[in-house]
Amino acid sequence: MMLMNAQTDMEVVGEAADGNEGINKALELKPDVVLMDLSMPYGKDGFFATAELKKEMPHLSVLILTMHDDDEYLFRGLKAGASGYILKSAPSQELLHAIRTVRKGEAYLYPTATKRLIEGYLNFAEKEEQDSLDLLSSREKEVLSFVALGYSNKEIADKLVISVKTVENHKAKIMEKLQLTTRPQLVKFAIKKGLLDLDE
Incomplete structure (x- = not known):
C-alpha cells in the first residue's frame, strides 16, 4: 500500500480482509480501482466479490492481484468481470502500470497470460470453424x-x-x-x- 500512496496519482482509500467487507467498502468509498485477491481467509472469495461489485458498479475497474498463475483462475476472474489480472510476484512498476491501465478503462494481463489467452482463442476458433x-x-x-x-x-x-x-x-x-x-x-x-x- 505504501507503494501506491507514494505515487502522485494514486491514493489507497480502504482495505478489506474478505470479500464481503471488500464489497461493502467499495460501495461506500466508490474507488476507481479495486485490487482484488482471489484467496481470502474466510467469507466470500475474490471471484464472488468481483462479480458482485461489477453488478453493483459496472464502471468500476477490478484488478485481480494473486499468486495463482493458472489458466482456470485467469478465465474465472475475467468471466467475473475483472479488467485485469496480475501476479503478486510481478515487479512493483508492472503493478503500478497495471493499475493505471485498468483505471483508464483498458484491460491488463501479465505477458505470459496474454500469450496463453491468444493461443487458447486461436485453438478454439480453429475447432469452432x-x-x-x-x-x-x-x-x-x-x-x-x-x-x-x-x-x-x-x-x-x-x-x-x-x-x-x-x-x-x-x-x-x-x-x-x-x-x-x-x-x-x-x-x-x-x-x-x-x-x-x-x-x-
Whole structure:
C-alpha cells in the first residue's frame, strides 16, 4: 500500500480482509480501482466479490492481484468481470502500470497470460470453424463446392439434378449455418476446407 500512496496519482482509500467487507467498502468509498485477491481467509472469495461489485458498479475497474498463475483462475476472474489480472510476484512498476491501465478503462494481463489467452482463442476458433463444416449435409457441401467453383444456380441445379429453387434454399441454409453473408466468404471457406477437390 505504501507503494501506491507514494505515487502522485494514486491514493489507497480502504482495505478489506474478505470479500464481503471488500464489497461493502467499495460501495461506500466508490474507488476507481479495486485490487482484488482471489484467496481470502474466510467469507466470500475474490471471484464472488468481483462479480458482485461489477453488478453493483459496472464502471468500476477490478484488478485481480494473486499468486495463482493458472489458466482456470485467469478465465474465472475475467468471466467475473475483472479488467485485469496480475501476479503478486510481478515487479512493483508492472503493478503500478497495471493499475493505471485498468483505471483508464483498458484491460491488463501479465505477458505470459496474454500469450496463453491468444493461443487458447486461436485453438478454439480453429475447432469452432471445423465444427461449422460438420453442420453441413453432404448435399450442402456439394452445393457449396459448386458455388465456390463459380457455377450459377441453374448450372448447379443441372449437375445435381435438382431445381433452381432447391439450390437457392441450400445456399441460404449454408450461409445461415456458417454465418457468412457474401459469395467471396463462401469461396474462401470452401477453399480452406478443401471442398474444391470434387470431380466436375
